[in-house]
Amino acid sequence: MYEWDFSVIYQYRWLFLQGLGVTIAFTIAIIIGGVTFGLVASSCLLSRFRLLRVVALAFIEVFRCTPILVQLVWAYYALPILAGVEMTPVTASLLALSCYGGSFYAEIIRGGIVSIDPGQSEAAAALGMTPGLAMRRIILPQALRRMVPALMNQSILQFKNTSLVSVLAVPDLVYQGQMVAHDSFRPLETYTAVAVGYFAILFPLTLYVRHRERVSGAKR
């Protein structure tokens, strides 16, 4: 019979908190990076120019259809060999996770934009707005409002995806958990604590997204 002993968690609390801090900081960075990538990629997808559309589509599908773990390893180990680009584990992780998330954000943003009634851009054009101004003032504000739940869902996934950066020895919550598990010989308690940490942050967020979805659903 296994004797659970959660006192180790308290003993290593600072390591856990450090890890959590890294995870949160990473998530914020890759959400910003991902949304930026996504905005650029989705505007390319909607561009008049075929070349831009093709490049954006290729980018999106490559990152959507390959495992994020492979992308991380590839960014850190293969890019230096192939392209001579040396990166720290943190930079490589940020890049890979931003591109991975960005490819999903791009589809969400594109979908939000095309869901807006074409009559809106027509009315804007008829008033003398250039396509860029119409996008900024008329289409995006309406589209963003519709996209919020989907963007937040994707960001929740991004939060969990940060756990993979531990393979590049970035000291996030999972990495610190591994360290503690080794050190304390209490892997079950340690990983349970890690899971509780993720849950405590994500569960309130998912409740909020659900609430937002209900509100915007009722409005439509």
Added chain:
Amino acid sequence: MNTSLPMIEITALRKSYGDLEVLKEINLKVETGGVVSLIGPSGSGKSTLLRCINLLVVPDDGAIRVGKTAFSFGQALQPPRSRTLADFRSRTGMVFQNFNLFPHMSVLENVMEAPVHVRRLPKAAARDMAMTQLEKVGLADRAAQMPETLSGGQKQRVAIARALAMEPEVMLFDEATSALDPELVGEVLQTMQKLASDGMTMVIVTHEIAFARDVADRVVFMRDGYVVEDGPAREVIENPKSEATQSFLSHYHKARSAH
């Protein structure tokens, strides 16, 4: 007195969508202050012609002049740049069947939007301009409301005010009353009639034959991408010359003689 140029001049205009030729050699002039009504069966090209006048649809061939701005189109010619198109469209007003108000802005913001962001008027001046136009359509007291809280007729009047706030040289109406409940049609037609009597140059696509007869100076009947008949409103509607116009109007005349 007829030495002045017409406000709108359309010459040998053509437009195709793929293999479908929607406009075939259209010629049309509208005098300054003139009100022309476009009528014709569904699919005859009325909306396409109207959208060509403000270049929401770019024609394949021919020429368009509105006020002082002229464009020629053809295979050998570059299509106008989007900046040029935007400038041109800012001087024509268009009203759509489905209103197309901006749902994320209040009534006042809808009307102020283009004056502020396209004409770059100071906010205060744009607000004054917007309130003047809202008063003109009788909706100044609704300025703070959101579009979704208005009736269809009120929405369409806001859309008219929004177009007028750019002080356009011409106003284009595409079935402005077709999406309205019958009891709301009157208030919009009244607004349009007032605009016409104020001297606005207008092109109106409509199924309201009686309105076309009473408010327009001229009626243009289209079928299959051609202008079939073009003449004084009363004449075209009461005594159409072409057989196509007669049969199109027979419904209207039958309904009227039944009363």
